[in-house]
Amino acid sequence: MPNNAPATEVGVSYTRAVVQVGVSSRNRRRVRMEEKAVRAFLFLCALLGVLTTFAIVFILFSESLSFFEAVSPGHFLTGTVWTPTFKDPSFGVLPLVMGTLLTSLIALLLAGPVGLLTAIYLSEYASPRVRRVVKPTLEVLAGIPTVVYGYFALTFLTPLLQKFIPGLEGFNALSAGLVMGIMILPTIASLSEDALYAVPNSLRYASLALGATRFQTVWGVVVPAAMSGVSASFLLGISRAVGETMIVAIAAGSQPNFTFNPLVAVQTMTAYIVQITMGDTPYGSIGYQTIFAVGLLLFLITLALNLTSEAIRQRYKGARV
Amino acid sequence: MIQVVSTPQWRAREYRREQLFQLLGALIVLFALTTLVVLLTKILLDGFARLNPEFFTSFPSRRASQAGILPALVGSAYLLLLTAAIAIPIGVGAAIYLEEFARRNWFMRLVEINITNLAGVPSVIYGLLGLQVFVRTLMMERSLLAGAWTMALLALPVIITAAREGLRTVPKSLRDGSLALGATQWQTVRYTVLPVAMPSVLTGVILSLSRVVGETAPLLVIGAVVYIGTLPSSVFSSFTVLPVQIYNWTTRPQHAFQENAAAGIIVLLALLLTMNAVAIYLRNRYQKRLPI
Numbered sequence: 001m002p003n004n005a006p007a008t009e010v011g012v013s014y015t016r017a018v019v020q021v022g023v024s025s026r027n028r029r030r031v032r033m034e035e036k037a038v039r040a041f042l043f044l045c046a047l048l049g050v051l052t053t054f055a056i057v058f059i060l061f062s063e064s065l066s067f068f069e070a071v072s073p074g075h076f077l078t079g080t081v082w083t084p085t086f087k088d089p090s091f092g093v094l095p096l097v098m099g100t101l102l103t104s105l106i107a108l109l110l111a112g113p114v115g116l117l118t119a120i121y122l123s124e125y126a127s128p129r130v131r132r133v134v135k136p137t138l139e140v141l142a143g144i145p146t147v148v149y150g151y152f153a154l155t156f157l158t159p160l161l162q163k164f165i166p167g168l169e170g171f172n173a174l175s176a177g178l179v180m181g182i183m184i185l186p187t188i189a190s191l192s193e194d195a196l197y198a199v200p201n202s203l204r205y206a207s208l209a210l211g212a213t214r215f216q217t218v219w220g221v222v223v224p225a226a227m228s229g230v231s232a233s234f235l236l237g238i239s240r241a242v243g244e245t246m247i248v249a250i251a252a253g254s255q256p257n258f259t260f261n262p263l264v265a266v267q268t269m270t271a272y273i274v275q276i277t278m279g280d281t282p283y284g285s286i287g288y289q290t291i292f293a294v295g296l297l298l299f300l301i302t303l304a305l306n307l308t309s310e311a312i313r314q315r316y317k318g319a320r321v
Numbered sequence: 322m323i324q325v326v327s328t329p330q331w332r333a334r335e336y337r338r339e340q341l342f343q344l345l346g347a348l349i350v351l352f353a354l355t356t357l358v359v360l361l362t363k364i365l366l367d368g369f370a371r372l373n374p375e376f377f378t379s380f381p382s383r384r385a386s387q388a389g390i391l392p393a394l395v396g397s398a399y400l401l402l403l404t405a406a407i408a409i410p411i412g413v414g415a416a417i418y419l420e421e422f423a424r425r426n427w428f429m430r431l432v433e434i435n436i437t438n439l440a441g442v443p444s445v446i447y448g449l450l451g452l453q454v455f456v457r458t459l460m461m462e463r464s465l466l467a468g469a470w471t472m473a474l475l476a477l478p479v480i481i482t483a484a485r486e487g488l489r490t491v492p493k494s495l496r497d498g499s500l501a502l503g504a505t506q507w508q509t510v511r512y513t514v515l516p517v518a519m520p521s522v523l524t525g526v527i528l529s530l531s532r533v534v535g536e537t538a539p540l541l542v543i544g545a546v547v548y549i550g551t552l553p554s555s556v557f558s559s560f561t562v563l564p565v566q567i568y569n570w571t572t573r574p575q576h577a578f579q580e581n582a583a584a585g586i587i588v589l590l591a592l593l594l595t596m597n598a599v600a601i602y603l604r605n606r607y608q609k610r611l612p613i
Binding site: 042043118130243273298303310 | 335336338339342343345346347349350352353354356357359360363364367410411412414415417418419422423431432435436437438439441442443444445446447448449450452453454457474477478481505506507508531532534535536537538541542543544564567568571572579582583586589590593597
């Protein structure tokens with residue numbers, strides 16, 4: 001305990017007086033050595049996290065650098081044709097970005113409202129009995145591997161939607177996005193609920209005492225007061241969706257389409273990375289380097305989302321009335 | 322927003338709105354429940370028929386009806402054990418350092434922020450990291466060891482956070498008592514803090530590791546193979562795991578392979594359920610014995 005100096009001092013004097021009477025100086029030295037060695041080992045363990053971050057940033061930048069020697073960053077970021085494995089390749093990443101954006105947006109359109117309403121219901125209306133059923137359900141949904149969600153999207157949701165939407169392709173952004181929405185629903189619901197729960201009861205009582213109904217209290221007082229936490233949860237949800245791989249790799253297809261049409265196949269950044277690494281693209285070729293350039297872009301997007309979400313949460317932490 | 326004048330019509334409208342909203346809330350909550358039930362039912366219906374003993378003892382095959390999950394199951398088990406062997410000592414070690422030894426300075430804040438952010442990095446990026454560092458640079462090839470290291474790095478932020486929460490359940494008085502008897506910091510941790518914290522630390526760690534079992538994307542990236550004729554014989558063998566096998570079967574156009582995928586999913590979910598049950602069992606069992 002570093003900030004517990006008095007107790008340690010007492011311990012030391014006690015030790016000298018009683019316990020260490022029979023302890024040789026060699027033994028003492030051994031204990032001290034062991035203490036140092038263990039401390040160093042534990043420090044290295046903690047340091048590994050920092051090293052991992054450095055390693056991620058380093059490999060993404062270094063491999064991307066050789067990619068950007070061949071392809072200008074301007075073309076990469078603004079081009080609308082992505083055909084890196086063709087004989088006459090084009091490296092415009094926008095179709096992949098569009099695919100990621102489209103599926104994530106669909107996910108948010110489902111998980112945002114449903115997640116917020118679930119949170120409101122759980123925090124403001126539900127009886128303890130309902131909470132006892134719903135909370136574990138959300139936890140189970142959060143624990144289901146994404147490859148299972150991918151299977152569900154491809155073999156259940158797509159055929160089901162095809163009955164109602166005639167033009168829907170076998171691989172499409174819509175059902176991948178919707179299932180991704182189910183995947184991020186627990187994140188949004190539980191973080192939003194935490195935010196609503198943190199709103200002090202005095203605000204609710206004040207509103208109710210003024211004659212407001214429960215509905216008016218929720219939407220006029222509680223939700224606005226928790227808005228920072230709710231938006232932070234949305235951002236984290238989007239970040240999860242952007243980085244999600246298996247659902248889109250299975251159900252959204254593998255055609256980099258520059259489109260905002262949710263009924264056709266698209267390819268996301270993550271699905272592209274998986275597609276290339278599973279193929280026989282030779283190590284060191286420009287096709288191989290593209291996955292690191294795409295990975296770098298993906299890393300930067302999710303990092304920005306996560307940091308913004310964290311900043312919003314920190315900034316408004318103490319600001320509530 | 323808040324209307325001060327109250328008329329009967331207004332009151333009636335507000336009352337209806339209140340009722341409607343409660344109904345909507347209840348329906349929305351049912352949505353999550355229904356989704357889960359539909360998902361599980363669909364998978365059970367698709368895959369249950371394929372769950373015969375041969376399915377567990379056969380290798381993958383071109384013929385869907387003869388294909389099995391033996392190498393995937395063995396691979397998943399090996400990968401889990403190897404990942405645990407790497408990630409638990411490092412993760413618990415880091416947690417001990419951060420909770421028991423570290424001083425609160427800028428560097429430790431940096432380490433903590435860093436761990437939070439690592440937990441948000443998409444898993445496919447860890448695949449790229451593993452591909453470049455373990456598969457290429459350290460020349461582990463597409464082996465179990467490379468997979469385990471990749472998964473260990475992926476699981477570390479979660480394990481560290483879980484282990485720290487476990488360590489925080491130990492009351493300060495126990496540490497003070499140990500230090501007052503002349504024990505060193507490490508002796509205190511080793512003989513007093515860890516034995517008391519172990520159940521809650523283990524519970525958190527097992528739950529974190531159960532994520533490793535279901536993770537697919539990083540292993541696809543570092544190159545877990547799908548067709549494998551032999552079981553892995555050492556940590557340098559190539560391997561496949563359940564989720565990768567499921568992914569492969571799911572993406573086949575033939576319906577028969579998708580039944581295999583569903584059967585594989587049932588096994589995978591059963592495995593996850595078992596790990597969670599073990600974690601809960603450990604928590605319940607040792608919580609009662611807590612000496613204080």
